[in-house]
Amino acid sequence: xxKLLIVGTVAFDEIETPFGKTDRILGGAATFIGLAASQFDIxxxxxxVVGDDMPQDYLDLLVKKNIDISxxxxxxxxxxxxxxxxxxxxxxxxxxxxxxLNTLSDFKxxxxxEFKDADVVMLGNLHPEIQMSVIEQMNQRPKFIILDTMNFxxxxxxxxxxxxxxxxxxxxxxxxxxxxxxxxxxxVKAAEEIHKMGPEYVVIKKGEHGALLFxxxxxxxxxxxxxxxxxxxxxxGDTFAGGFAGYxxxxxxxxxxxxxxxxxxxxxxxxxxxxxxxxxRMESLKKEELEKRLHQFKALTQFDIELT
Amino acid sequence: xxKLLIVGTVAFDEIETPFGKTDRILGGAATFIGLAASQFDIxxxxxxVVGDDMPQDYLDLLVKKNIDISxxxxxxxxxxxxxxxxxxxxxxxxxxxxxxLNTLSDFKxxxxxEFKDADVVMLGNLHPEIQMSVIEQMNQRPKFIILDTMNFxxxxxxxxxxxxxxxxxxxxxxxxxxxxxxxxxxxVKAAEEIHKMGPEYVVIKKGEHGALLFxxxxxxxxxxxxxxxxxxxxxxGDTFAGGFAGYxxxxxxxxxxxxxxxxxxxxxxxxxxxxxxxxxRMESLKKEELEKRLHQFKALTQFDIELT
Numbered sequence: 114x115x116k117l118l119i120v121g122t123v124a125f126d127e128i129e130t131p132f133g134k135t136d137r138i139l140g141g142a143a144t145f146i147g148l149a150a151s152q153f154d155i156x157x158x159x160x161x162v163v164g165d166d167m168p169q170d171y172l173d174l175l176v177k178k179n180i181d182i183s184x185x186x187x188x189x190x191x192x193x194x195x196x197x198x199x200x201x202x203x204x205x206x207x208x209x210x211x212x213x214l215n216t217l218s219d220f221k222x223x224x225x226x227e228f229k230d231a232d233v234v235m236l237g238n239l240h241p242e243i244q245m246s247v248i249e250q251m252n253q254r255p256k257f258i259i260l261d262t263m264n265f266x267x268x269x270x271x272x273x274x275x276x277x278x279x280x281x282x283x284x285x286x287x288x289x290x291x292x293x294x295x296x297x298x299x300x301v302k303a304a305e306e307i308h309k310m311g312p313e314y315v316v317i318k319k320g321e322h323g324a325l326l327f328x329x330x331x332x333x334x335x336x337x338x339x340x341x342x343x344x345x346x347x348x349x350g351d352t353f354a355g356g357f358a359g360y361x362x363x364x365x366x367x368x369x370x371x372x373x374x375x376x377x378x379x380x381x382x383x384x385x386x387x388x389x390x391x392x393x394r395m396e397s398l399k400k401e402e403l404e405k406r407l408h409q410f411k412a413l414t415q416f417d418i419e420l421t
Numbered sequence: 422x423x424k425l426l427i428v429g430t431v432a433f434d435e436i437e438t439p440f441g442k443t444d445r446i447l448g449g450a451a452t453f454i455g456l457a458a459s460q461f462d463i464x465x466x467x468x469x470v471v472g473d474d475m476p477q478d479y480l481d482l483l484v485k486k487n488i489d490i491s492x493x494x495x496x497x498x499x500x501x502x503x504x505x506x507x508x509x510x511x512x513x514x515x516x517x518x519x520x521x522l523n524t525l526s527d528f529k530x531x532x533x534x535e536f537k538d539a540d541v542v543m544l545g546n547l548h549p550e551i552q553m554s555v556i557e558q559m560n561q562r563p564k565f566i567i568l569d570t571m572n573f574x575x576x577x578x579x580x581x582x583x584x585x586x587x588x589x590x591x592x593x594x595x596x597x598x599x600x601x602x603x604x605x606x607x608x609v610k611a612a613e614e615i616h617k618m619g620p621e622y623v624v625i626k627k628g629e630h631g632a633l634l635f636x637x638x639x640x641x642x643x644x645x646x647x648x649x650x651x652x653x654x655x656x657x658g659d660t661f662a663g664g665f666a667g668y669x670x671x672x673x674x675x676x677x678x679x680x681x682x683x684x685x686x687x688x689x690x691x692x693x694x695x696x697x698x699x700x701x702r703m704e705s706l707k708k709e710e711l712e713k714r715l716h717q718f719k720a721l722t723q724f725d726i727e728l729t
Contacts, residue, residue: 299648332721334721411728414723
């Protein structure tokens with residue numbers, strides 16, 4: 114059974130979409146990553162920080178999914194990271210209305226002793242120095258380190274970001290961010306530039322347009338499943354990353370071929386995430402539902418052209 | 422050997438991209454469709470109209486690809502349809518600088534007698550009444566009618582457009598146009614609405630994000646091949662349609678499974694079209710190059726997840 118260490122935010126999200134709005138609900142990168150990864154046969158732990166305004170119910174929800182939360186620091190008298198956002202009609206663009214870092218601004222992650230030998234480390238979007246400090250706490254180089262990031266760090270901590278990117282096996286990044294980071298418009302060229310920065314694999318996330326996996330000259334594409342309804346895209350990218358990381362930790366095989374399966378599993382999980390507000394759909398998701406939808410992914414992409 | 426009848430513009434394009442600009446060069450929907458379809462073992466003909474300013478060299482280029490041009494009316498003293506456009510830096514958006522309909526404004530298509538029994542009819546983007554008049558000239562209902570259209574006709578000839586859509590087997594349309602036509606944001610729902618309008622199949626083109634094929638409950642997705650360089654996107658959609666139509670005419674099999682292959686062939690051809698200005702790449706394209714790139718499409722999309 115593989116061990117997965119997840120680092121990222123556990124947060125309050127307040128979301129408005131064309132279909133409704135929420136109060137402060139459970140969100141955060143590590144939450145979505147953890148819930149998605151919990152679908153696989155692994156041991157997992159989250160390293161994060163929250164204030165004591167975080168309801169025990171939300172933490173229990175993670176524990177119920179067999180996620181070790183001993184690495185989630187609860188700051189007494191502190192407030193949890195809070196994000197409020199609004200999606201436009203097409204759900205492809207969103208506006209951040211409020212960001213309160215709160216306890217996140219002084220976050221010093223501490224990796225639990227039992228996870229210092231994790232096989233896979235999934236570094237959710239955070240300050241690159243925080244991501245780096247997690248790598249440095251590991252007993253040995255993990256088999257596989259996955260890093261997610263965003264444009265904010267390119268604008269405000271580029272040197273530190275480039276430093277941590279050098280130490281990871283996979284960078285997951287969205288298309289616009291890949292272009293910003295490399296100053297290449299073509300995603301093929303952008304991936305080549307990222308390979309040169311260190312990562313052997315690059316995953317470029319294109320939201321409703323799927324995800325591309327690059328490994329040197331090889332490219333694999335996983336579409337997003339076309340859905341009748343997308344209700345709330347919040348957490349879809351992290352859910353994708355969690356499925357990707359969880360599958361790799363469970364299968365203990367870091368070949369390109371197995372990474373292809375991992376991006377399909379990630380896309381599969383993300384297709385459920387967007388069906389309800391926040392974490393709602395992920396909380397109740399069953400293995401049978403995942404299996405059924407994998408058949409749809411096969412039907413969606415597989416074709417029979419005889420080649421010589 | 423299947424017979425394919427193509428109706429659409431043969432035109433002058435003047436194109437500016439971030440990589441350079443052209444003079445008036447050969448363009449038009451029927452031109453790109455015809456060149457793409459000529460890669461398959463079919464008899465094909467173009468029905469169109471040009472002025473006598475159209476150089477014989479351009480028409481000869483079509484004849485050299487075994488395309489029957491007896492249905493291309495040459496209007497003495499007339500001027501050929503002319504489009505001038507400029508692509509922005511990302512090549513995903515373009516601006517039309519000039520559109521001169523010229524001889525196209527009085528176009529009355531006449532289907533050559535030998536093609537009134539065509540197996541497949543590909544109606545390129547034109548006024549829906551012109552498209553309808555072609556269907557009406559056929560000796561019998563063709564095995565397969567494919568219709569391409571654009572938002573302009575939704576704005577200016579919606580009744581006529583809805584009428585011709587009812588008579589076809591496949592509507593090919595881009596994502597924004599599918600949304601406009603159906604007032605559904607979800608492409609799955611948009612395709613359902615289009616099915617209700619008549620077509621058994623719907624192809625939604627998403628440019629660099631690939632194409633979706635819908636057939637009732639079934640969905641198939643063909644990605645666009647990620648390319649190092651996209652030089653000029655002009656004609657890519659028509660090239661896709663030409664590959665789709667040409668493959669179907671050659672294989673004489675209109676099953677969903679074979680249509681899946683047809684959209685892959687269309688995507689394959691389109692991936693070459695964008696590598697040079699205008700029709701340049703399509704003029705020299707060899708069957709071996711197509712075959713080689715089909716392997717890339719397989720590698721890009723095929724995965725091995727065991728399903729129960």
